[in-house]
Amino acid sequence: MTVNLLDFDAAGLSAYFAELGEKPFRARQVLRWMHRSGQSDFDAMTDIARSLREKLKAEAEIVPPAVVSDKLSDDGTRKFLFDVGGGNAVETVFIPEDDRGTLCVSTQAGCALDCAFCSTGKQGFNRNLTAAEIIGQLWQANRALGARPDGERAVSNVVLMGMGEPLANFDNSVTALRLMLDDNAYGLSRRRVTVSTSGLVPVMDRLRDACPVALAVSLHAPDDGLRDELVPINRKYPLRELMAACQRYLEQAPRDFVTFEYVMLDGVNDSDEHARRLLHLTRDVPCKFNLIPFNPFPGSPFRRSPSPRIRRFAEILMNAGIVTTTRKTRGEDIDAACGQLAGQVRDKTRRSGRPVIGIHEVRSQ
Numbered sequence: 001m002t003v004n005l006l007d008f009d010a011a012g013l014s015a016y017f018a019e020l021g022e023k024p025f026r027a028r029q030v031l032r033w034m035h036r037s038g039q040s041d042f043d044a045m046t047d048i049a050r051s052l053r054e055k056l057k058a059e060a061e062i063v064p065p066a067v068v069s070d071k072l073s074d075d076g077t078r079k080f081l082f083d084v085g086g087g088n089a090v091e092t093v094f095i096p097e098d099d100r101g102t103l104c105v106s107t108q109a110g111c112a113l114d115c116a117f118c119s120t121g122k123q124g125f126n127r128n129l130t131a132a133e134i135i136g137q138l139w140q141a142n143r144a145l146g147a148r149p150d151g152e153r154a155v156s157n158v159v160l161m162g163m164g165e166p167l168a169n170f171d172n173s174v175t176a177l178r179l180m181l182d183d184n185a186y187g188l189s190r191r192r193v194t195v196s197t198s199g200l201v202p203v204m205d206r207l208r209d210a211c212p213v214a215l216a217v218s219l220h221a222p223d224d225g226l227r228d229e230l231v232p233i234n235r236k237y238p239l240r241e242l243m244a245a246c247q248r249y250l251e252q253a254p255r256d257f258v259t260f261e262y263v264m265l266d267g268v269n270d271s272d273e274h275a276r277r278l279l280h281l282t283r284d285v286p287c288k289f290n291l292i293p294f295n296p297f298p299g300s301p302f303r304r305s306p307s308p309r310i311r312r313f314a315e316i317l318m319n320a321g322i323v324t325t326t327r328k329t330r331g332e333d334i335d336a337a338c339g340q341l342a343g344q345v346r347d348k349t350r351r352s353g354r355p356v357i358g359i360h361e362v363r364s365q
């Protein structure tokens with residue numbers, strides 16, 4: 001069977017090269033060609049012996065997911081749609097800012113966790129992305145975006161905040177994270193790579209031990225009653241356990257705070273009282289808050305909180321000394337805003353077996 005070399009981190013590639021009878025430094029060279037130079041053609045790897053190139057061509061390949069559409073928003077946000085086979089597509093969003101460029105990467109086709117306000121969740125779950133499909137999104141984005149005028153790569157930050165729950169696809173997400181951090185691959189600092197989780201408590205501990213990067217936790221409610229409704233995984237891992245997991249994570253984290261994401265839903269979780277209860281809930285967890293104005297999608301029962309409400313909510317948190325930002329809604333004209341990512345997913349979990357078409361049709365180039 002042909003092996004996709006994008007599925008390996010440095011250790012995995014060395015092990016594969018050892019099987020081929022090749023030295024670890026050869027693996028390192030190939031890793032650099034693939035990820036630093038964005039090369040997928042073995043014949044272009046000029047400092048690799050021809051005999052090794054022939055061996056690799058016979059047994060291996062370098063195949064990222066194919067880009068099926070690439071759209072640019074008026075505000076510079078760019079959205080890529082990737083074909084991941086079997087009628088499934090996932091999305092990746094690039095958000096340029098003055099001092100950085102952030103790539104929002106997907107980890108699953110669909111998501112099984114079914115949060116009430118999330119378009120991806122509403123599509124159901126199809127499958128975990130492979131490590132090649134996860135890192136392949138960064139590989140493709142780097143190729144499409146090119147370098148900035150100062151020669152730096154366009155992507156300086158990565159957030160696993162696209163479609164899916166990264167901690168429900170732990171091994172492949174960690175392989176991709178290791179490549180993001182590896183100096184022979186993307187060389188990003190741990191502080192510039194963020195995993196966002198809805199709160200899979202035991203896996204947060206595993207991430208801390210395996211590959212601590214910056215952590216964002218999707219909170220969305222100050223009490224278990226409401227969070228059980230909005231983020232159903234809360235029924236398994238309630239807030240008390242989640243707060244304790246955040247504290248444990250911070251022992252190893254590259255940043256000394258957790259970012260709590262909080263989607264602002266009109267009349268649901270956005271009152272002054274909710275804000276005050278959040279202060280109480282998070283009193284022992286060094287944190288920042290990122291308020292996300294709800295992004296509507298067809299069929300969703302929620303409305304976005306009005307701006308003055310969001311400002312007042314932020315003020316209560318800030319007056320208590322918590323750094324609070326409100327996420328600018330970007331890429332709305334191309335449906336690239338948080339929670340609008342849909343792609344197209346064939347849901348394996350629904351009995352009908354019919355494909356569930358997301359809010360976007362897959363467009364061919």
Ligand code: SAH
Nearest residue numbers: 118161164165196197198218261295338339
């Ligand atoms: N599964 C992970 C990461 C992907 S979701 C998680 O839940 O954290 C990334 C973020 O977008 C989460 O904070 C999620 O709650 C938020 N989100 C989902 N749907 C949204 C919507 N319709 N509007 C605004 N934010 C949304």
Ligand code: SF4
Nearest residue numbers: 111114115118121198
């Ligand atoms: Fe899954 Fe995150 Fe969406 Fe919840 S918010 S359904 S965990 S992708």
